[in-house]
Amino acid sequence: MLTTLAIANYRSLREFIAPLGRLNIVTGPNGSGKSNVYRALRLLAVTARGGVIPSLAREGGLPSTLWAGPERFSRAMLAGVVPVQGTRRDEPVSLRLGFAGDDFGYAIDLGLPLLNKNTQFSLDPVIKRECIWNGPLLRPSALLVDRQGASIRTRDDQGDWQTIAQPVASFDSMMTEFSDPRTAPEMIAVRETIRSWRFYDHFRTDSESPVRLPQIGTHTPVLSDDGADLAAALQTIREIGDPSALDAAIDDAFPGSRIDITNLDGRFEVMMHQHGLLRPLKGAELSDGTLRYLLLVAALLTPRPPALLVLNEPETSLHPDLLPALARLIARASGHSQVLVVSHAARLIAALEREGDSQSIVLEKELGATRIVDADALDLPAWKWPSR
Known part of the structure; x- marks a missing residue:
């Protein structure tokens, strides 16, 4: 450290x-x-x-x-x-x-x-x-x-x-x-x-972002810098990581929701089941904030934790109500990696300061x-x- x-x-x-x-x-x-x-x-x-x-x-x-x-x-x-x-x-x-x-x-x-x-x-x-x-x-x-x-x-x-x-x-x-x-x-x-x-900074979540489209899937213990391999990273957590932590992180932010990964001829796509909907939503249909939270989940629950994980303004595009769940996820990751978060979101900072052994600079x-x-x-x- x-x-x-x-x-x-x-x-x-x-x-x-x-x-x-x-x-x-x-x-x-x-x-x-x-x-x-x-x-x-x-x-x-x-x-x-x-x-x-x-x-x-x-x-x-x-x-x-x-x-x-x-x-x-x-x-x-x-x-x-x-x-x-x-x-x-x-x-x-x-x-x-x-x-x-x-x-x-x-x-x-x-x-x-x-x-x-x-x-x-x-x-x-x-x-x-x-x-x-x-x-x-x-x-x-x-x-x-x-x-x-x-x-x-x-x-x-x-x-x-x-x-x-x-x-x-x-x-x-x-x-x-x-x-x-x-x-x-x-x-x-x-x-x-x-x-x-590892460094994560401002994932693309616009309508043309590759994160929203099906991508060829291979074992992905480390989410890429741009997050394009999100579906494969989430499926890797499901198979060789901590699937219960993945389910808990989704339910913590979106109560009653869960995610699945579809595989069509080797191309993986994120599907999100939300309470009250009759069908799951594809990555292309998710809001920017929801998609960005899923990207942070994939980065923070990696089955291969780094020595140092740096997040630059992870609160971008997230609704304030999601920040306590994100703070709990970051605090969990700090049990396996040293974590440095750059942020000016008062609610995220306050939540992180409540989560155990944190230090504000x-x-x-x-x-x-x-x-x-x-x-x-x-x-x-x-x-x-x-x-x-």
């Missing part, structure tokens, strides 16, 4: 360090930085798949994603005595992402490339430093794998450093370019953990920078970034 999330210089997250528990609720007013926390977590996730540089490019590149304010605020600026203005830069341009748990920690530092007239990729960010360490806090003695520039070194069983002969390109993460289980088993453990993370903006409300009163975890 992650105990710390750390982000520096990503959009409004100038220096953001947050404690994490089993069930986390990230909330705050519009523009407070909730979406930036979600997007930064997704960036962290794609490092294990070699996609961090293309992902930054799709966001407009490093110049568009970097913190746009001054490197530091003077006391006069914080007090409002003088306007916010640029100061002399002392630190290198840097976008940093990291996390830590009781077992391992990981951090990546991205910066600008050196000027090179022989390349057309001069705007691509480069990876300056990557580290994996043992325990919740980076210390020289806890460092296990260290990448500086093109060089990777690992610590052997005797605690001595070994340099990997094959250099790594500036745009490639060591997580994808080096995978020797003999010299760096910790890297494989961290990489596979990150690869198990309330965000606000101060001079354009995202901060945690009453951060001084919280037990914030210690964090140290690797230097260049």
Whole structure:
């Protein structure tokens, strides 16, 4: 389980360090930085798949994603005595992402490339430093794998450093370019953990959505990002997951209702039986909110729980009366996975806070920078970034 999330210089997250528990609720007013926390977590996730540089490019590149304010605020600026203005830069341009748990920690530092007239990729960010360490806090003695520039070194069983002969390109993460289980088993453990993370954000439920149409069905223990394989995912829960939990989740939200999955020549389709109707409704006939709730049921009752499950505004299109049932479903999922919910729905947040061991991270903006409300009163975890 992650105990710390750390982000520096990503959009409004100038220096953001947050404690994490089993069930986390990230909330705050519009523009407070909730979406930036979600997007930064997704960036962290794609490092294990070699996609961090293309992902930054799709966001407009490093110049568009970097913190746009001054490197530091003077006391006069914080007090409002003088306007916010640029100061002399002392630190290198840097976008940093990291996390830590009781077992391992990981951090990546991205910066600008050196000027090179022989390349057309001069705007691509480069990876300056990557580290994996043992325990919740980076210390020289806890460092296990260290990448500086093109060089990777690992610590052997005797605690001595070994340099990997094959250099790594500036745009490639060591997580994808080096995978020797003999010299760096910790890297494989961290990489596979990150690869198990799942993100669900704004399923399509419009009239043309593939979710509403019959789809070829195969065993689907993990719902896809777009939810197109909903029927197969629900049937997989029915056959190899927890069918009683599935039935209970449907009845909790829609009393007296149940779902079946039809199979016509290998194409699966959702059918929903509702109290008082003489025939079941097909996926194409369901309301946006009903269909979205079924998608969340499939994601949260997965027979293959991830290490981390992140939901971005799951309340979208749901009637407020469905939110307590959704909260119970999310709380159940947190028994098998660490869960992070980004939301501004007061009723969902209140319901989640009543569901056992949950932790609210309330965000606000101060001079354009995202901060945690009453951060001084919280037990914030210690964090140290690797230097260049």
